[in-house]
Amino acid sequence: MSDIIFIGLSLSSILLLVALGLSITYGAMGVINMAHGELVMIGAYTAVLAGIHLGLNLFFALPLAFVTSGLLGLLIERVLIRRLYGRIIDTLLATWGVAIVLQQLVRLEFGLSFFGIHVEGLGSGLQNMAVPAFLTQPVDIAGFTLQPYRSFIIVVTLLLTGLTWWLMYRTPMGAQVRAIMRNPQIAAACGIDVRRVSALTFAYGSGLAGVAGVLLAGFKTVMPEMGASVVVDGFLVVVVGGVGSLLGTVLAAGILGQINGVVALLSNDIIARAVVFAVVIGLILWRPRGLFSFKSR
Amino acid sequence: MKTNRRNFLKQSTAFGAAAALGPSLYAGAARASGEIEVGILFSLTGGLSIIEKSLADATMMAIDEINAAGGVNGMTIKPILEDGASDPKTFNEKASKLVIRDRLQTVFGSYTSASRKAVLPVFEKRNSLYFYPTYYEGFECSKNVVYTGAVPNQQLSNFIPWIINTLGKKKFFIVGSNYIYPREMAKVSKILIEQHGGEWIADEYLELGHSEWGAMVSKIKESGCDVVLSNVVGDSVVAFYREFKNQGLTHDKLPICATVTSEIEIAAMGPEFAVGSYTSFPYFQAIDTDRNRAFIERYRKYVNDPNAVTHHALESSYFQVYLWKQAVEKAGDISADAVREGIKGQVFEAPNGTVTVDPENLHTYLTPRIAQWGADGQGTIIDEYKEPIEPLPYVAYGETPDNLFCKGTGLDTAKL
Structure with a gap:
């Protein structure tokens, strides 16, 4: 029984990890960021490259990936998204384009492969990130097998969620972000620098994606297409949880992860996936604005 | 019945095409004297490119080696490389291009069964030959495909x-x-x-x-x-x-x-x-023979990567070009029909050992091996057959060496 709960918890934490960044960029800023999965992918590649070329392990890769994906997110916001606020369908298309460009950049090794230069760790192939040995050795505690790596993901996810909550609800910056979420015009009228705050918020959400990428790299294959499947799950969680609601996102990730885990064990993963989608459809019909929502822009 | 319909189709297409194109149709692939054109069709882009690129490299390497050693019957092989882009539909289009526009008689290609199934109608309709290097699930009996990878048995x-x-x-x-x-x-x-x-x-x-x-x-x-x-x-x-x-x-x-x-x-x-x-x-990089070590060395030099790994489908991609060469030399002609006759029973000393093309089903005799993986990413071969075994693509449906389902005359559907 504890095994089932643990697997569900682990699935939930992975969902939450991806959805956390998305709930900020989509929830707070109304941008359907299709490139979110690619920011996850960039985070994973940062970990792979840091391992190969700098000899840095997972723990150093985490902050590095946060900075890399965060800066990339800032760049995307500055160059593209800031011109598209309020045009939700346009952001979808534009960020999808960004996603394709990012995938190809990694696949073509930033164009270097045209000149016959090969950077180890890039390219269209499969990469892997080394996980420190003590994180792969399971520990038996009173008959329950504790998996250190999955536990590590759960802990990091909790810490990041806590940090995000603190930033959003306990800092002046967070108050400004929440004000913009409610109504950007009035927020601007009250003297909030909407552009600056939006850019920083977007960068923070992107940075979270990078961290998610590093943690996913520990048990998934790292490849240019890895972000595509991740982003769908992220959107599911955000939409079910309620746009812009941190609590809703956490709760939705918890529910969907547990359902997935339990059904997968009782029958199989394919049916589990179908059940999850059925639950999502049901929840959206029941509460079109998500589990928790408030009137926003 | 099936063979009859196929022959009918073949004749009617040949008639239609000949009416349009004149006598150049079957002479196509040997256009310039002293050159034989062959097609290579793998995914050079997309999700499968990591593996399929290595298969294309191995094919190109075999062609370069043959050309350097004097070619086939004194003629140079000229490869035409196409990209299947990890998409069966693209495979079909590129196969049509190679077979119909370039009028090639032989194409080497495909890694997935999906891409093979997608190109199969093109080769059967135009009666060209496809060389398929990957281990696959069997349950196929086409006289237009030479299968050089392992089947389930x-x-x-x-x-x-x-x-x-x-x-x-x-x-x-x-x-x-x-x-x-x-x-x-x-x-x-x-x-x-x-x-x-x-x-x-x-x-x-x-x-x-x-x-x-x-x-x-x-x-x-x-x-x-x-x-x-x-x-x-x-x-x-x-x-x-x-x-x-x-x-x-x-x-x-x-x-x-x-x-x-x-x-x-x-x-x-x-x-x-x-x-x-x-x-x-049937093949591991760890096979400890001089022939295999030399093969790995040549491959690494060819792709300019001292750490490149070799694997089963890659090795088949390599030796099937040699099988084709021997068949052309035996037949003295490059047309698909002649090569098909020529390749039956053809023997080659491949890096994994002796390989023979079965004269009935055009699959390949290979030597089964089992390896245990070590910390260096290489296998240690802990069990191998003394000699190659017969390919049985319909073994799941009761095919045995004494009771073949797939023969030179076609698939015996009554046995399924």
């Missing part, structure tokens, strides 16, 4: 008895990706497991590309099996082996015995996750 007829008798494991958990190859492999496995006194306690599938293995590995753990037979394909393999270790399962107690995990997947997951597990293939 060449990967499993040694593997299952060995697991039961030598490893002493009797309870199988069969797991695979959800498409035709793993399902056909499971079918053959079950027949063999029951024949040899073992039992299978589960037969489970996950989507191709699925990477969340928590629930499945937990199920394996609870099932009470003592061996896992894996037909998992592609990047899922990596997630599977990693989760297996993370949940505390070890290959010395509960080994994964795999039919798809090759040197490429081992390198991608990190060898420490596969140490002690087993794979069955």
Whole structure:
């Protein structure tokens, strides 16, 4: 029984990890960021490259990936998204384009492969990130097998969620972000620098994606297409949880992860996936604005 | 009936095309005297490019070697390279381009069954030859394809008895990706497991590309099996082996015995996750012969990567070009019909050993081998047959060496 709960918890934490960044960029800023999965992918590649070329392990890769994906997110916001606020369908298309460009950049090794230069760790192939040995050795505690790596993901996810909550609800910056979420015009009228705050918020959400990428790299294959499947799950969680609601996102990730885990064990993963989608459809019909929502822009 | 219809189609297309194009139709591929054009069709872009690029490289290497040694009957081989872009529909379009516009008689290509099935109608309709280098699920009998990879009996007829008798494991958990190859492999496995006194306690599938293995590995753990037979394909393999270790399962107690995990997947997951597990293939990079060592060295030099790995489909991609060359030399002609006749019974000393093309079903005799993976990402060959065994593409449906379903005259559908 504890095994089932643990697997569900682990699935939930992975969902939450991806959805956390998305709930900020989509929830707070109304941008359907299709490139979110690619920011996850960039985070994973940062970990792979840091391992190969700098000899840095997972723990150093985490902050590095946060900075890399965060800066990339800032760049995307500055160059593209800031011109598209309020045009939700346009952001979808534009960020999808960004996603394709990012995938190809990694696949073509930033164009270097045209000149016959090969950077180890890039390219269209499969990469892997080394996980420190003590994180792969399971520990038996009173008959329950504790998996250190999955536990590590759960802990990091909790810490990041806590940090995000603190930033959003306990800092002046967070108050400004929440004000913009409610109504950007009035927020601007009250003297909030909407552009600056939006850019920083977007960068923070992107940075979270990078961290998610590093943690996913520990048990998934790292490849240019890895972000595509991740982003769908992220959107599911955000939409079910309620746009812009941190609590809703956490709760939705918890529910969907547990359902997935339990059904997968009782029958199989394919049916589990179908059940999850059925639950999502049901929840959206029941509460079109998500589990928790408030009137926003 | 089938053959008749096919002949009819062939004649009518030939008539129609000849009416339009005049006499140049069958002379096409030998256009400039002293040159033979052949097609190469693999995915150079997209998700499958990592593996298919290596197959294209091995094919090109064989062609370069043959050309450097004087060509075929004094003629130089000129390859025309096309990109299937990891998409069966693109494969079909590119195959049509090679066969119809370039009028090629022979094309080397395909890694997935999906892409082979997509190009098959083109080659059958235009009566050209396709050389397919990958291990696959069998259940196909085309006189327009020469199959040089393993079929299920060449990967499993040694593997299952060995697991039961030598490893002493009797309870199988069969797991695979959800498409035709793993399902056909499971079918053959079950027949063999029951024949040899073992039992299978589960037969489970996950989507191709699925990477969340928590629930499945937990199920394996609870099932009470003592061996896992894996037909998992592609990047899922990596997630599977990693989760297996993370949940505390070890290959010395509960080994994964795999039919798809090759040197490429081992390198991608990190060898420490596969140490002690087993794979069955006719070729491993670790085959300890001078011929294979020289082959690996030439390949690494050719792709300019001192760490490049070789694997089963890559080796088949290489030696099938030589089989084709010998067939052309024997037939003295490059037309598909002549090469098909010429290649029947053709023998070549490949890096894995002697390979022979079966005169009936155009599949290849290969030597089954089992390897155990080590910490360096290489296998140690711990069991091998003394000689190559006959390919039986319909073994799951009761085909035996004395009762062939697929013959030179076509598939005997009454036996299915």
